[in-house]
Amino acid sequence: MSVRILIVDDHPLVLEGLKSLLADVEEVQVVGTATNAIDAIAFLKSNEVDIAFLDINLPDISGIDLCKKVKDQFPEVKTLALSTFNERAYVSRMIQNGASGYLIKSSGKEDILEAIAQVQAGGYFMNVQFDQVTPATAPKTVPFLTRREKEVLVLIAEGLTNPQIAEQLFISVTTVNSHRQNLLIKFEVSNTASLIKLAAGLGLI
Amino acid sequence: MSVRILIVDDHPLVLEGLKSLLADVEEVQVVGTATNAIDAIAFLKSNEVDIAFLDINLPDISGIDLCKKVKDQFPEVKTLALSTFNERAYVSRMIQNGASGYLIKSSGKEDILEAIAQVQAGGYFMNVQFDQVTPATAPKTVPFLTRREKEVLVLIAEGLTNPQIAEQLFISVTTVNSHRQNLLIKFEVSNTASLIKLAAGLGLI
DNA sequence: CGAAAAATCATGCTTTTATAGGATTGATCT
DNA sequence: AGATCAATCCTATAAAAGCATGATTTTTCG
Numbered sequence: 084m085s086v087r088i089l090i091v092d093d094h095p096l097v098l099e100g101l102k103s104l105l106a107d108v109e110e111v112q113v114v115g116t117a118t119n120a121i122d123a124i125a126f127l128k129s130n131e132v133d134i135a136f137l138d139i140n141l142p143d144i145s146g147i148d149l150c151k152k153v154k155d156q157f158p159e160v161k162t163l164a165l166s167t168f169n170e171r172a173y174v175s176r177m178i179q180n181g182a183s184g185y186l187i188k189s190s191g192k193e194d195i196l197e198a199i200a201q202v203q204a205g206g207y208f209m210n211v212q213f214d215q216v217t218p219a220t221a222p223k224t225v226p227f228l229t230r231r232e233k234e235v236l237v238l239i240a241e242g243l244t245n246p247q248i249a250e251q252l253f254i255s256v257t258t259v260n261s262h263r264q265n266l267l268i269k270f271e272v273s274n275t276a277s278l279i280k281l282a283a284g285l286g287l288i
Numbered sequence: 289m290s291v292r293i294l295i296v297d298d299h300p301l302v303l304e305g306l307k308s309l310l311a312d313v314e315e316v317q318v319v320g321t322a323t324n325a326i327d328a329i330a331f332l333k334s335n336e337v338d339i340a341f342l343d344i345n346l347p348d349i350s351g352i353d354l355c356k357k358v359k360d361q362f363p364e365v366k367t368l369a370l371s372t373f374n375e376r377a378y379v380s381r382m383i384q385n386g387a388s389g390y391l392i393k394s395s396g397k398e399d400i401l402e403a404i405a406q407v408q409a410g411g412y413f414m415n416v417q418f419d420q421v422t423p424a425t426a427p428k429t430v431p432f433l434t435r436r437e438k439e440v441l442v443l444i445a446e447g448l449t450n451p452q453i454a455e456q457l458f459i460s461v462t463t464v465n466s467h468r469q470n471l472l473i474k475f476e477v478s479n480t481a482s483l484i485k486l487a488a489g490l491g492l493i
Numbered sequence: 494c495g496a497a498a499a500a501t502c503a504t505g506c507t508t509t510t511a512t513a514g515g516a517t518t519g520a521t522c523t
Numbered sequence: 524a525g526a527t528c529a530a531t532c533c534t535a536t537a538a539a540a541g542c543a544t545g546a547t548t549t550t551t552c553g
Binding site for chain 4: 496499504506509511516517518523
């Protein structure tokens, strides 16, 4: 089965460009497009979509807010931020709002397909280089995180303790702790400080 | 008439480097130097200065606050932020506080002269393109940290535990813990996760 | 459907952090 | 000379996090 894509961007050029670029790829199918947030939400209500490409600059609401709305109402839909620039601040906020990746519009076909593959598999994709990344955090690849792990990571970064996270997510403390341990393992660190530093450096929080 | 420069930086190396670099330039004259904010203000009270170079990290108050003070008390003095590359987070706030530009410390002579010329002419200079000014993440004062606190903070971020930090700094675990608690208080957080997230966001680690 | 992955929960134990209350020394500033 | 502050150290307790090991139930996917 092919990956179903929704593209949300107010620039017809980008829309058409992406569409035609993905037209001859078998594994991917652009099932819909929208030029604003309202249309995008409406489309998601009546169609099944795997990945939504969200432009950061939209006429009605910002892509960041739209991302949040999408994740709230359609948690199974994965989102990928589209932007013209390396806007670090936006990236981290998109990720905070549940986006699985960030794609600059000047990306080539390979990058785009790579992004789709990564995200569809539950991972992240990010092809932006924010100036210099600190050497300690740079060469690390972004580990593969599950939906729950991402949620827990964000809540840890917000300063919540395991009991608080458990309450927030309506699960037991031991479960939270499991996710937490998995995060440590996946990031190859041994405590929260390193975890947060790495995650911050990777723009995940 | 030459441009009168005041340099404020607590690193003697930077001070001397800049001074000697500008020594043989006719149009520019370093009329004073200061290693802290108090001295800087005092100097400005009794001397005429065209441009003040302000380091972002100063022992007494932050360069950001100093910038504001200078612009309040001596509006005719133009200010230029001095920063190392990993302190970009502060820079937008310097600009917000009235700075006319931003120079990374690794800048070459040409850059520096160009900056002086631009700023003296009433313009702005910036030799690093830091994406864009972040809209939402701006307000949050960088707490003043002592030398030891900075050291401890960095080591925490590197994933060291209190006992390991103690060993590294040749001090007792309880002392490390004291510094750690002070960091939590100064950043107004209650655990390591929040601390590291904030510090990372501010470019401190 | 059946296998794999994810999410859930548990027990037990050790280490680390967080919090609270001090106290002493040395340097700096007024 | 007195005040302030950084840095150092201490005791003690509670809370949280880290580590090991394992099990059950959903979800997801081929």
